[in-house]
Amino acid sequence: MDGLHLRSGIPREKLSEFHGNSFMERCTSCRVEYFPDFEVESVGLKETSRRCSNADFDLKLKDTVLDWEDALPPEEMNPAHAHCEKADIVLCLGTSQRSNHSVM
Numbered sequence: 380m381d382g383l384h385l386r387s388g389i390p391r392e393k394l395s396e397f398h399g400n401s402f403m404e405r406c407t408s409c410r411v412e413y414f415p416d417f418e419v420e421s422v423g424l425k426e427t428s429r430r431c432s433n434a435d436f437d438l439k440l441k442d443t444v445l446d447w448e449d450a451l452p453p454e455e456m457n458p459a460h461a462h463c464e465k466a467d468i469v470l471c472l473g474t475s476q477r478s479n480h481s482v483m
């Protein structure tokens with residue numbers, strides 16, 4: 380959620396931000412992601428004070444950080460599944476995440 384993975388240079392398309400990124404906003408209509416230089420002021424997929432620059436819509440952006448009751452977003456889960464299917468090994472460090480594909 381701290382955005383450090385993206386800042387380290389990992390391309391966005393190779394990263395699944397399961398719990399969101401506090402430095403990212405997303406348009407709920409066209410799904411374009413914005414990366415302001417500051418931390419977004421809300422969590423829980425709420426509207427922020429900024430709007431999408433897509434001229435076809437006049438929609439506010441929403442933060443991308445999940446609150447406790449929010450489900451993991453499919454746009455992050457689907458690529459993560461695809462990446463895991465291609466991987467020879469998956470390391471889960473520092474998480475309580477569990478997998479059905481664990482190999483001991």
Ligand SMILES: [Zn+2]
Nearest residue numbers: 406409431433
């Ligand atoms: Zn938009």
